[in-house]
Amino acid sequence: xxxxxxxxxxxxxxxxxxxxxxxxxxxxxxxxxxxxxxxxxxxxxxxxxxxxxxxxxxxxxxxxxxxxxxxxxxxxxxxxxxxxxxxxxxxxxxxxxxxxxxxxxxxxxxxxxxxxxxxxxxxxxxxxxxxxxxxxxxxxxxxxxxxxxxxxxxxxxxxxxxxxxxxxxxxxxxxxxxxxxxxxxxxxxxxxxxxxxxxxxxxxxxxxxxxxxxxxxxxxxxxxxxxxxxxxxxxxxxxxxxxxxxxxxxxxxxxxxxxxxxxxxxxxxxxxxxxxxxxxxxxxxxxxxxxx
Numbered sequence: 406x407x408x409x410x411x412x413x414x415x416x417x418x419x420x421x422x423x424x425x426x427x428x429x430x431x432x433x434x435x436x437x438x439x440x441x442x443x444x445x446x447x448x449x450x451x452x453x454x455x456x457x458x459x460x461x462x463x464x465x466x467x468x469x470x471x472x473x474x475x476x477x478x479x480x481x482x483x484x485x486x487x488x489x490x491x492x493x494x495x496x497x498x499x500x501x502x503x504x505x506x507x508x509x510x511x512x513x514x515x516x517x518x519x520x521x522x523x524x525x526x527x528x529x530x531x532x533x534x535x536x537x538x539x540x541x542x543x544x545x546x547x548x549x550x551x552x553x554x555x556x557x558x559x560x561x562x563x564x565x566x567x568x569x570x571x572x573x574x575x576x577x578x579x580x581x582x583x584x585x586x587x588x589x590x591x592x593x594x595x596x597x598x599x600x601x602x603x604x605x606x607x608x609x610x611x612x613x614x615x616x617x618x619x620x621x622x623x624x625x626x627x628x629x630x631x632x633x634x635x636x637x638x639x640x641x642x643x644x645x646x647x648x649x650x651x652x653x654x655x656x657x658x659x660x661x662x663x664x665x666x667x668x669x670x671x672x673x674x675x676x677x678x679x680x681x682x683x684x685x686x687x688x689x690x691x692x693x694x695x696x697x
């Protein structure tokens with residue numbers, strides 16, 4: 406007689422890795438990229454390698470902390486959304502206490518790395534924490550919560566640039582603005598995938614706010630990103646490699662806009678656009694590195 410075996414339970418370390426989103430590297434890389442843009446440009450193509458290592462590890466720790474905080478806030482909402490119901494806190498695979506402990510460890514790791522930066526950069530790290538912690542709350546009270554996330558993302562530019570130069574310059578703010586608009590663009594695309602669930606639950610998002618004009622908003626955000634990055638290239642007198650990479654990026658963003666224009670794009674389009682923005686970010690990073 407055959408007996409049916411129940412599936413083997415997931416190892417706890419793998420569940421924690423999913424809580425930290427280490428099984429989905431695109432989201433970690435897309436935060437790391439603006440930080441690397443900033444350190445490369447501030448270092449004129451030759452940033453101190455130990456500092457680059459600190460920034461890479463710092464973005465990993467910070468994004469991990471942000472993911473856990475987000476899931477703690479949303480543990481009773483995520484089960485109602487098809488994309489998020491299998492997350493460890495939503496599915497109750499991990500307890501709230503475990504989530505809090507993991508978040509604290511991630512924040513402590515980020516803080517430990519931040520002490521290697523100069524005092525000004527460390528203060529910017531501290532200033533970023535409220536935006537990271539309160540972003541999930543913004544979804545409940547603010548019509549465009551993606552703006553809060555975008556500002557949090559922008560701190561990666563300010564922290565990394567100041568870690569090299571100990572100050573913030575005019576091109577820093579151009580790069581910051583480009584990062585904020587870029588994040589608004591790709592995260593609005595991400596929100597479009599959850600639009601129906603968010604409307605049913607009553608959660609705010611930029612996709613809900615812009616409604617049928619969401620695709621046009623994304624196009625404007627990507628256009629603004631292109632113009633601000635062009636400003637960075639002009640002010641810093643970057644070489645041809647940067648301009649080629651910006652041309653490639655602008656073509657990619659234009660194609661994304663066209664894909665979103667139909668009233669009902671194929672569901673997989675949203676995830677594809679998000680993933681392709683990681684590659685666009687790397688193309689720009691190479692252009693900045695070679696063009697500095």
